[in-house]
Structure formats: C-alpha cells, structure tokens
Amino acid sequence: MAHVKAGGTSRNNRDSQSKRRGVKRFGGQTIESGTIIVRQKGNKYFPGENVGQGKDFTLFALKKGVVKFTEKKLHKYDNRVYKDTIVHIVTAK
Template identity: 45%
Template sequence: MTSILGQMLGWVGGAGRSLLPSNAQSWLTCARNASKKAGGSSRNRKGRPRGKHRGVLRRDGQYVTQGTLLVRQLGLDYLPGLNVGIGRNHTLYAMYHGRVMMTTEKVNPNWDHYIMQRFSSDLKDLNIPIYKTYFHVLTEPQETKFKLVDQV
C-alpha cells in the first residue's frame, strides 16, 4: 500500500534515495531569504528637529556682560535674583556686567494663586519647605580714583 501511495504522490523510494517528492527539491531551492536589511531611520534626519540647547549656560563665578544668557528653561526651574531679568520663554539673562552667583533659597509661594493650587496643592498639605535655585549677577565695585575739583 505504501508503494502505491508513494507512486501516486510521486515519492522516490529505495536505498540511498530521498523520501521527498521528486518536484520538492525544486521548491526548496526557490525559497530565499532577504539579502538586505530593511531601510532604517539612521540617515533620515529630515523629521528630527535640532536640539534647543536648554539648561544652565553660565556657572557660578563666571564673569558675564550685560545681556548674556544665563539659563534657558521651559518652566521655572531656576528663578531670577539680583540684577537678573527673565524673558517671555523663562530665559534668565544678566542685566548688568558682573559675576554669576547661584544660591539655593527657601521659597514662600503664594498658595492662593491658581497655578499653585493647580500644580502644587499636594505640597501645601505636606508642609514641606520648597527650595529653588536663584541666579544673581553681582556687579564689580567701581574704582573711586577721582578727586573733587570744584563744588557748585
């Protein structure tokens, strides 16, 4: 029965011969895998924007001139201190020439403000002090090498 079934299916039998159908070897040689990897995004720079270069730009003790950017930030991670201005996008900049000084100070927020109620109401209930980093620009004292010539 197996020989009749084998002949009907086209099996090749006998010693040293394969048990695959005679046309199955052509099927096996046609099956191929991909020889190249699919195109990735390693070189596709079109859709990726450049970095915004946020963060602390000037450190403690550095000398800065008027208008120098000190910090670029999204929120208010750092707060402006003495002789430091704040821009519309929360950028801190020096208003006068001088040396940068960073301090960490305790903040007493206005808990009645709607932003504090919305985002930090859970901190009010915990009664934990809030500390923030302030940026200050300390101006150099001017030299007093003048003498009074005449008084009006």
Template identity: 40%
Template structure:
C-alpha cells in the same frame, strides 16, 4: 384655410416629451459624487505619524558657570519652565531664559525666604555673596571707581626761591595749567612756506619790472 388645422395639430400634441428633453439638457453630464474617490498621498496627512521621531535638541542648560564674569544682556541659563528663577540683577525672558540685567559675576544660590526655589543672580563685585541679608545696604553700581585721595601740597615757607616750573597760570577755580607762552615755545620751529598764489603773482610782477628796468626795456 389650412391655418386652423395646423394650430389644432400643435394644440393636440402632448407636452410630456418636450419637458423630458428640457430636463435631460439641463442635467449635468458629470456626476457630483463619482463612484470611485481618490486621495493624493501627502506627508503627515494623518497627524504626526509621519513626522520626525527625534528632532535636534534645543541646546538647553547653563551657558555661564558660577563666578563667571558677564555683561548686560548675556544669556546665563536656557530652560523649559521655571527650573531656575531670576535673582538679583537678573531677568527672565518670554521663553524662561535667564539673562544678566547688569554687568557682574554669576551666582547660583538659594534664598532662605523661598526654600523651594533656586535662583540665579549677578553679583556686582567679585567678593559679593548672594543672597543679600534682609536688612543689608543695597549695593549699587554707580559706574565710578574708588580712588585714594592725594595729599594736598604743603605751604611753601617764606623765603623759598621759586624755580622755573613753578610759574603756572591758574585757569578757573582749582585747575592749574601751563601758561600759554610756555605752550607756544614747546612746539619745534618749522619752516613755513608761503602758499598764497596772489602774493607769488605780485612778487613775480615786481621781479619782471626790475629786470626790464635793468635792461632798459621799460
């Protein structure tokens, strides 16, 4: 009997306070943009103003002087930019460092064909001069040393008596060596001990058997 009156009371209540309460509940409690903003202090936060003014040097310059002997891979000159260019038997790294590409002697020189550039090269010999002439023979490092030829032995005249040292054996095509029987006699004589345990066991058994026969045991 009272149900229609209750429903009519709910229908007649305004909906504005309910919406306002829902909006207040959904609103964040902390503001997105606070009134006072703080920024922590950091080193070099505003560019390079706080960094070091004068850092350590990069150790640039010549590492090897003219005429100094170097090996492959040794650093000759450190630079920023191309103050010096790599010449003969030299190379340049990614940071413009000039290094030796072959063992030899350091040379600082200028090339008449390129008067605006200065070069650093490696002379393969101590007396080699750089730059090489345009049509000169290329100097190569073959890894060999020039040795004067020995005089060939003369033919022994007929009737010359042979000595004991002349008895050599021929090995291969051209090389002469001492024969094997002479090599074996060169070593000093050393007393050799028999370290065979089986042979020692056999000898011991024979000695025991002989002793038993002498004693009349066996």
C-alpha cells in the same frame, strides 16, 4: 531578481532636534550685560538681583558682573519644603 527577500521596515526612526537648554554661564564667571545665563523650559531657576527673564523663561544678565547661584527654602501650603535656585549678578562696587 534579489537573492534575499526584503526585510521589514521600522516606523520609529524619527527624533526631534535638541533644544540646547541648560546653564550657559556658571557661578563665579564674569559676564557682560545681556549675556544668557540659563535656557530653560519653565522656571527651574528663578531670576534674582540684576537678572531678567524672557518670555521663554531664559535668564539673562541686566548688568555686568559675576554670576551667583543661591538656594532658598520655601514652605508650601501643606508644609512640604521646596528649594528654589535663584540666579544673581553681583556687580563690582
């Protein structure tokens, strides 16, 4: 016989696996063609020059070069100002 009565149980002990999203290569880093730059859900970062976008919104390098992040101001239909972050690959010429 147990000398201590059983305690209650919790039904909240679950958690999903981490998706490992985020920026993988930062501005100023040199990367090869095909390297993943950003993993994201939706378009937080937009593809720019020499950058492709996968069906899951992953941004990757189309050419070898240096990563560059830029911000662009956009005016929406009701005059609100948004900043979009665009990822470019600057190739050596």
